[in-house]
Amino acid sequence: MASALIPILRPFFSSLTETQTPISARTSDHPRTLSRRDAISLSSASLLLFSLSPTDPAYAFGISGPKEWLKDQKKKSSRFLLAPIDASRESLRSVYLSLTSRESDYTDKDLESLQNLLRSSARDCVPKERSSLVDFQSKTGVEVCTFKLVLKNAASLLDDKDPAILEAENVLNDLVRSFGSLIVLTNGIDMNLPSDRKKIADAVMESISFLDKFEKSVKDCLEI
Helix, strand or coil, X not given: CHHHHCCCCCCCCCCCCCCCCCHHHXXXXXXXXXXXXXXXXXXXXXXXXXXXXXXXXXXXXXXXXHHHHHHHHHHHCHHHHHHHHHHHHHHHHHHHHHHHHCCCXXXXXXXXXXXXXXXXXXXXXXHHHXXXXXXXXXXXXXXXXXXXXXXXXXCCCCCCCCHHHHHHHHHHHHHHHHHHHHHHHCCCCCCCCHHHHHXXXXXXXXXXXXXXXXXXXXXXXXXX
């Protein structure tokens, strides 16, 4: 029974002998693949805590050392905050495995599935790839990029000009650009051409590298 709890990474493409099922119906094949709503829900328990500043009225309860206490709580809850990053990384690894473990017989449906999974992994941080509803929300002033929300929560106790925040913002910009370039790169490719698959696989690994760097920068803000 214990082994059933360990997620096994598998390619997101089904084999040719399997019935092709839409990505949305096969979430169990993607360990830790989260929708934007799921990602926000995972960190919602820590959202209020993470968003408080040292000058917030919520501190006026006579708690000794509130800032240090909040730092400690952030560290204890960090796995929830970092969950969207981990989920995107696992999705990208699934894409990479699929591109490097199968040589041919890709279909248009496979390409569509790949693009959808990449958009999901970007967590609404690439403006041109947002749904109409999410795009509307962003235009009303609502922050829709999950990675930006993660950083905002992680850095809520730091000064705006803190070097850790500035570094994390730079890495986040690189990450968003890499996702945008990766999604654009999939337009018009022939997945049955090894050279095209290699281009996508290399770009996927680059995005994974930026995800790793972003995760580290968030942890630096949390001091873990």
